[in-house]
Amino acid sequence: MNNILPLIQNECIKVIKKKRFYVILLVILLLVPMFTYAQVKSAERNQGKFNDDWRLELQQRITDNQNSLGSDRIPEEWKQYRLIFIQQMQYYLDQDVNPNQPTGVNFTREFMNNAVSLFIPLLIMAIASDLVSGERTNGTIKMLLTRPVKRWKVLFSKLVTLVMFVSLIILATYAIAYGISGLAFGYKGFQLPVFTGFRINGSDVDVSSVHAVPQWQYLMMQAGLVWFVSLSVAMLAFMVSVLVRSTAASIVVMMAALISGTILTNMASAWTSAKYLFMVNLNLTSYLEGSLPPIEGMTLNFSLAVLGIWALAAVIISFTVFTRRDILN
């Protein structure tokens, strides 16, 4: 056990020195200002309408959604989604709480809700996909494995490093999103209440268990779920990285899987067994928000179980393959 720590240290320094992590930071630093700017623009456009009163605006949104319910052109699933949206917004109105108050914290929350199923996993992949296949591409894997260290220890150190960087990436994303959006919207809003605990029965929202949590706590819970998603994506990308020889191929495989997930969530409500695929279950934060799951019958525990099983299988496969395989060329 003693000789594992130096291995982890070594892996860690490799990731940093290879500048992978800096690239990720750079990507976040470039993209978040874009989203912030878009938000500022849309806030500007809404200014002056509805007498600058969020209650009136929210009521109009409710009314517009109610009107669309009557149309036969709207698919049933959308109607259900809108019905739930209406009931939640109604609840916010009844409690006199603005759900969309423009603050840095609120922006961060919304941003992470949207980022959890594609953006964050992509960032994770940037590190995970390269971890093993990168060593193969440039041939350094031989150097690594000729040392008097057991193979599983080598792989394990890589895995631990990956977990560390998953946490770092999430932390960095939160910090940068908050830091930059705060410039535009102000840094306040940690104490604002957010409602959570909406339970969905068919198209009805059960508000009996709804409770308010201060936004900082909501952010923390959200981050925890984002972390779990990222971890399982990281494990899968790690497995692909072990199985595939080149980094490029491993990135393409994972990308295709993730993107197919976003397409499936939009289309798959009829194909119910798709819910056992990991990429449909990435949107864990929506359970916290209380929005309609993409496929009927999905709950937080279900998604956690699916992701957990996939991740566990990925780890097992990675280790068996890595310890047995011959390293050629």
Add this chain to the structure above:
Amino acid sequence: MNSSKWIWRVTAWISAIATVVLVVGFINAFQDVNGSYTEPSAAEDQITGSTEEENPDMNNPDEANESEDNNDISKEPSTVLPPLPDDIKITAIGDSLAKGTGDNTGEGYVRRSIQQLNENGRKSELLNNLAINGLTTEGLLTRLEDQGIRYALEKADLILLSIGGNDLFQGSGLVENGQAGAGEFSPEQLVQEIPRASERLKEILQNIRQLNPTARVIYIGLYHPFADFQELLIPGNIAVSTWNHAAQQIINEDPNMVLVPTFDLFQGKLGQYLSSDHFHPNGDGYQLIAERIAKGIL
């Protein structure tokens, strides 16, 4: 080598701390969604406190107040409408007519009348258009209990209301069968519907008045969309004018309510002013209604 050591130390510590925070958050979220979350939060108290302070009357509408208000109104009827401010804030509520269904520009009489008003130098603006297609008096009564709708009505100086058309025509199956010639249409049934519906209209107007004691309420009277069907002309006329008369009588009770008639506008010119669904006005039809509304205010 030295820098490597620092890199390792910093990343290790930060990631360790971050991981702990994230795990705590994850456990928290898991418990919260699964319902075992019990910790009372400060934010919860904060909200309930603030709602009680800010809108005490929104939460417990006074039944007693209502009858008092009505007594006041009937005791001292005034013939002159109280003046409206220059920047009128308008809330529209009601059925598809208020929504503007049938108008290709989507403006309806609400936006058109605001344009008319503003052409003459006013700065009136629309707060909310809360109209829902197919709304009946019954549906509107329940909607008036919604917090957001009450709020929008409270904030308005002028409330545009159109309701009743769906009670009269949808209830009798005319909208569905109208074009086909109205199979089992019975004028008796139509007229029978009116006392109950007008009772609800009275309740709606009273509720609005109770929410907003100073706003002017403009009610849009009904027209007869099926007057060009021979067999429907007379019974429909009777029904619509009975309804309009009932509405007028309710509105007479309140000095700051006005009924804008539309019956005469459409009666002879259905082909010209109705949209292709043969029920809602088209853009020109809405324009006529809007002009009437605006002229009454200017």
